[in-house]
Amino acid sequence: MKILVFGNILFEKDNLALKLISKLQRSFPKIEFKEFDPTENLEKEIENKCLNILDVAEGISKVKVLNFNDIGKLEIIKSCSMHDFDLAYNLKLLKKIKKLKNVKIIAVPIGMDIEKAFNQTQLILRKCVAQDMHGS
Secondary structure, three states: OEEEEEOOOOOHHHOHHHHHHHHHHHHOOOOEEEEEOOOOOHHHHOEOOEEEEEEEEOOOOOOEEEEHHHHHHOOOOOOOOHHHOOHHHHHHHHHHOOOOOEEEEEEEEOOOOHHHHHHHHHHHHHHHHHHHHHOO
16 A cells, blocks of 8 residues: 655645654554655546545645545635646646546544544554455
8 A cells, every 4th residue: 555645745734644653654664654745646546546645735624535526625725837737727627527436535624633643543543554455
C-alpha cells in the first residue's frame, strides 16, 4: 500500500500530515508514505484506478476518511498560478475523465496536536490495512 502525503512543510497551517510521516513509517513499515505535491503528475501515482492520500483539512474536528463520493464536496481554491493547482481540482478532473474509480483521503484537522493526530491516524490506518488484507 502506498499513501501520498500532501502539504507544505514551510506553512504551519499545511504541514501536519508531513510531520506525521516519520512516526507513521515506524508504526507501519509495510506502507510506503510518499511526500507529494499537487503540481506533480498525480495520474502517474494511481494504482488500479485507486489512490490513498493523507492531507490536512479545514472544518473537521477529528481525523476522518473521505472517499470517492466525497470528491465533489472538496473545495477548489482560487488559482493564481500552477502552484495553486490544488489536490481537489486534480481529483475532480481525474474522476471526470474516469482515470480514478476509488480514493481514500485520510483528512487530519488543521492545527490538531501532533500526538492526537498520530493516534487517530494510526487507528484509521489499522482499519485500512485490515481491509486491504481481507480484500474489501
